[in-house]
Amino acid sequence: MKHPLRALTIDLGTVDQGTDGLGTADLGTCLTAPDAYCWIRRGEGQVGFGEAARFSVTGPERFIEAEAWWKQVTLDACITDPVQHPGTGLLAFGSFAFSKTSRYLSRLIVPELVIGIRDGRGWATLVTNDGREPSEPEVRAAVVRVLASRTGAAGQLSGGTTAHAGSAGDGAVRGGAGPETAAAGQGFPETTVHGPVTLGPGALGEQRWMDAVSAGVARISAGDLEKLVLARDIVVTHGAPIERHEVLRRLGSAYWDTWVYGVDGLVGATPEMLIQVEGRTAQARVLAGTLDRREANGKGENYAERVLAGSPKQRHEHEIAIQSLTSALEPFSEAMNAHDEPFILELPNVFHLASDVKAELADVEGHVPTSLALVNALHPTAAVCGTPTSVAGALIRELEAMDRGPYAGPVGWLDAAGNGEWGIALRGGVIESPTAMRLYAGCGIVEGSQPAVELAETWAKFRPMLEALGIER
């Protein structure tokens, strides 16, 4: 980077403002480019286009090195931000490898243009890297170009919600779903797949993966560790180029309650929040304990509650995951609260046992830790690795026989003030070629886990991506 970055944010008004706003309550409709960066939940969040700066890194210090890079970039940058919300001003999207030994390049990317919606208000940021000062008309023109390529859009900052194959349409369609209400019953819009689609095995076939689960259970029974998360991969080969932005839009529409992410080839819809930082407040959503919705069909209203919250095995697994998060967050917190009782998170494919944790952050060396500093301290949690972490990590490398890449690693964004949201990259995969995508799914293994049951659970966890790719299974 020869010149410091220059960023200008403008307010686009309320989303229903027809003449001067985005004219849509669903940011998914702004995913107009195949390589757009994406972070969307319930129609809000931010999408990014182009690239003003990028940092790539591997190894055990990847979070710290990325944070040092970001600190320097933001110190040097010239930022004009009259909106002053989390995400406005300078922002980077990021994705990090699960493992310190991974070959995957962990990355932070500053897009040229970011369009965001927060609490019903739109905003946009334009970033230059050639020393030029971005102007307000330039930001507006850049937004107009994005909006113009929405299907059927008029090409101006107007026109109301655009109906789009695979888009969610107006957020109101969902009937104001409350924080923990189900996205159940929201099907995927019709998906057309041209040509044959094949599902191939990844590193391990089904039998060999079940053997790995048995080996993991044996090590837990032998007292080597308490919990282990084992994952596997499959490869989807499409008959036509994968339309990444359509896939993201479908995920955003069907999995309304998850965080839909897209960073380069990494695409998915995660229900698990590693850490979200807004000023001095940090929040996390811990999941552990899963029930396939298909299994619960016709078994009465409280079936999920009985099977998940009522099961000592599931409760134990969940407790381990919460402990691992809260003990890592504790040194950074002045106060912390978690629900005493986990709740049931309903998704279209599965039910999860879930807990939300909230902390007031303490000053560390004179300032509040950034979201990325917290990621460095929290990753990997027992929800995606196991306990104790080092034993589980080594066993994952031995038994899974694959590089997890960005799967189960942190994915999200951060801003110049350190605010950010970092989900755990689950229920997704990596587009490896124009027509092939590798999908990943894993399960928490504890004493008494049964390999065939865990295998079935991976299929339930693959379902969001399979359906978004147009595959019924």
Ligand SMILES: C=C(O[C@@H]1C=C(C(=O)O)C=C[C@H]1O)C(=O)O
């Ligand atoms: C590992 C995954 O999911 C994790 C494992 C869960 C479980 O074992 O019950 C539940 C949610 C996630 O924490 C995955 O989706 O790949």
